[in-house]
Amino acid sequence: MQIYVVKPNDTVFQLSRMYGISASEIIRANQLSNPDQLVVGQTLVIPLQGEFYSVRPGDSLWSISTKFNMSLQELAEINRISVNTPLYVGQRLYIPQNPKVQAEFNAYIEPFGENVSAALENSAREAAPYLTYLSPFSFQAKRDGSLNAPPLGNLPAIASANQNILVMVITNQEEGQFSDELGAVLLNDLTVQEKFLNNIVATAKQFGFRDIHFDFEFLRPADREAYNQFLRRAKERFKQEGWMISTALAPKTSATQKGSWYEAHDYKAHGNIVDFVVIMTYEWGYSGGPPMPVSPINPVREVLEYAITEIPPSKILMGQNLYGYDWTLPFNPGDTADALSPQQAIQLANRYRVAIKYDQEAEAPFIDYRDEEGRQHKVWFEDARSIQAKFDLLKELNLRGMSY
Numbered sequence: 063m064q065i066y067v068v069k070p071n072d073t074v075f076q077l078s079r080m081y082g083i084s085a086s087e088i089i090r091a092n093q094l095s096n097p098d099q100l101v102v103g104q105t106l107v108i109p110l111q112g113e114f115y116s117v118r119p120g121d122s123l124w125s126i127s128t129k130f131n132m133s134l135q136e137l138a139e140i141n142r143i144s145v146n147t148p149l150y151v152g153q154r155l156y157i158p159q160n161p162k163v164q165a166e167f168n169a170y171i172e173p174f175g176e177n178v179s180a181a182l183e184n185s186a187r188e189a190a191p192y193l194t195y196l197s198p199f200s201f202q203a204k205r206d207g208s209l210n211a212p213p214l215g216n217l218p219a220i221a222s223a224n225q226n227i228l229v230m231v232i233t234n235q236e237e238g239q240f241s242d243e244l245g246a247v248l249l250n251d252l253t254v255q256e257k258f259l260n261n262i263v264a265t266a267k268q269f270g271f272r273d274i275h276f277d278f279e280f281l282r283p284a285d286r287e288a289y290n291q292f293l294r295r296a297k298e299r300f301k302q303e304g305w306m307i308s309t310a311l312a313p314k315t316s317a318t319q320k321g322s323w324y325e326a327h328d329y330k331a332h333g334n335i336v337d338f339v340v341i342m343t344y345e346w347g348y349s350g351g352p353p354m355p356v357s358p359i360n361p362v363r364e365v366l367e368y369a370i371t372e373i374p375p376s377k378i379l380m381g382q383n384l385y386g387y388d389w390t391l392p393f394n395p396g397d398t399a400d401a402l403s404p405q406q407a408i409q410l411a412n413r414y415r416v417a418i419k420y421d422q423e424a425e426a427p428f429i430d431y432r433d434e435e436g437r438q439h440k441v442w443f444e445d446a447r448s449i450q451a452k453f454d455l456l457k458e459l460n461l462r463g464m465s466y
Contacts, residue, residue: 063107063108063109063110063112063113063159064081064107064108064110064113064114065105065106065107065108065113065446065447065450066105066106066107066108067103067104067105067106067420067447068100068101068102068103068104068105068106069102070102072100073098073100074088074089074094074097074098074100077106077108081108081110081114083108083109083110085097087109088106088108088109091106091107091108091109092106092107093405095405099412101408101411101412101417101418102417102418103411103417103418103419103420103427104408104411104418104445105427105445105446105447106446107446111158111159112156112157112158112159113156113157113159114154114155114156114157115130115154115155115156115157116152116153116154117149117150117151117152117153117154117155118151119151121149121151122149123137123138123143123145123147123149126155130157130160131160132157137155137157140156140158141155141156163456163457165456165461165462165463165464166194166195166338166379166462166463167192167193167194167195167463167464167465167466168193168194168195168196168197168229168340168379168463168464168465168466169189169193169195169196169197169465169466170197170199170231170465170466171185171186171196171197171198171199171217172198172199172200172212173198173212173213173214173215175213176213177213177215178213178214178215178216178217182215183215183216183217183220186217186220187220190220190221190223190224190226191224193224193226194226194227194463195226195227195228195229195273195465196217196220196221196224196226196227196228196229197229197231197275198212198214198217198228198229198231199212199231199233199277200212200231200232200233200235200277201230201231201232201233201265202232202233202234202235202236203232203233203234203244203248203258204244205244205247205248205254206254206257207248207254207255207256207257207258207260207261208257208258208261209232209261209262209265211265214269218269218270221270222270227272227273227306228269228270228271228272228273229271229272229273229274229275229308230262230265230266230269230271230273230274230275231275231277232262232274232275232276232277232278233277233278233279234248234278234279234280234281240278240279240280241280242280242281242282242285242322245278245280245281245282245285245289245326246281246282246285248278248292249281249285249288249289249291249292250285250288255292255295259295259296259299262274262296263299263300263303266303266305267303271305272304272305272306273305273306273307273308273337274296274300274305274306274307274308275307275308275309275310275340276293276296276307276308276309276310277309277310278309278310278326279310279312279323280322280323281322281326281327282326283322283325283326285326286325286326286327286328287328289326289327289328290328290331290332290335293307293309293331293332293335293336294335297335297336306337306338307335307336307337308336308337308338308339308340309332309336309339309340310339310340310341310342311327311329311332311339311340311341311342311369312324312327312342313341313342313343313344313361313362313365313381314327314329314365314368314369315364315365315368316368317329317330317372329368329369329372329373330372330373332373333372333373333374333377336377337377338377338378338379338462339373339377339378339379340379340381340465341365341366341369341378341379341380341381342381343357343361343362343365343366343380343381343382344356344357344381344382344383345357345383346358346361347387347442348387348399349387349398349399349400349401350397350398350399352389352393353387353389353391353393353399353440353442354424354442355421355424355426355428355442356383356385356386356387356426356442356443356444357381357382357383357426357444357448357452358421358423358424358425358426359424359425359426359448359451359452359455360423360424362380362452362455363455366378366380366455366459366461367459370459370461375459375460375461375462376460376461376462377462378459378461378462379461379462379463379464379465380452380455380456380461380463380464380465381464381465382444382449382452382464382465382466383444383466384403384404384444384466385401385402385403385404385443385444386401386402386403386404386407386441386442386443386444387399387400387401387402387441387442387443388400388401388402388407388410388439388440388441389439389440389441390437390438390439391437391438391439391440402441402443403443404443404444404445407427407429407441407443410429410431410441411429411431414431414432414433416429416430416431417429418445420447425447425448425451426442426443426444426448427442427443427444427445427447427448428440428441428442428443429441452464
């Protein structure tokens with residue numbers, strides 16, 4: 063696979079000739095609704111077996127072979143040059159595709175309203191062949207131990223047709239907010255807890271869920287051990303059914319990290335108890351905060367490097383957002399940014415005739431534009447480069463996989 067960054071006057075036709083593949087393949091791989099309107103700075107995935115590397119100042123055949131874990135002789139032979147051939151800046155060298163790393167992939171999918179929309183079901187069908195887990199979000203626990211179910215539509219059938227493990231995501235949400243009071247009831251009232259577990263088992267059997275996933279957030283710090291004990295009890299119950307158990311964890315960098323989102327999440331205990339965890343390595347930039355990348359690579363790395371000291375890497379799924387935010391400037395406390403998809407960010411760049419820029423330190427793309435009312439905007443989002451940086455980190459740390 064080649065990641066290409068669009069330059070002024072580039073066209074899909076020119077790129078198809080450059081890489082020797084059809085324009086239709088490039089259009090399909092990038093879901094280009096209007097291939098005649100490329101945006102400067104936009105990334106395109108070129109569906110090749112392997113990639114081309116452009117020689118940079120200071121490069122040598124040896125340094126390039128080391129970068130791609132190849133022998134000097136192998137790189138020279140593949141490119142039909144001598145190991146002593148001098149390189150020039152801009153020269154293209156072909157790098158064959160490395161053996162793929164085995165990984166698992168989860169996707170949360172959130173229906174809104176009373177039904178699963180046709181568009182959302184189509185999106186699930188498109189993604190499902192590439193997933194290990196499909197996770198409708200979410201069953202909301204209630205204070206009496208019952209469950210408020212989301213609409214599921216054809217999602218169980220889509221998961222089954224693609225051999226996805228259907229995940230039952232359960233949250234401690236009330237009226238759209240995570241509730242520490244609800245969490246305290248579920249974790250400490252054993253009568254309610256027994257009813258809660260019974261309802262989970264009955265529902266999972268009804269729909270064919272094979273992993274029970276607890277996304278309990280904003281818990282009271284005092285309920286840390288109660289949560290651990292609940293997970294131990296739930297695991298024993300689900301083991302009888304042959305199901306897995308997993309949890310979502312806030313992005314911590316130490317066991318003693320303070321804050322309502324962190325203290326009740328015991329990394330070491332979860333690593334011992336559950337089958338896998340999803341670490342929520344995103345939302346540094348969030349809708350209610352000032353403009354910044356949603357998942358900048360250095361904070362993501364810091365969280366995951368701590369996590370693998372407490373949890374086996376084979377149990378960790380890295381969280382990866384597939385959205386960004388559009389902030390109106392100047393940002394003031396109480397303002398809310400608009401969420402948007404990568405495609406919508408590209409459409410904004412095209413609409414307002416601005417280039418997409420890339421922050422090399424954060425490994426994140428962004429755009430700056432001024433709307434029709436003269437207001438300045440800052441948009442941070444994701445593209446192939448930013449997600450590839452996370453894939454590289456996943457491989458470096460030998461993680462179980464990624465959760466979208």
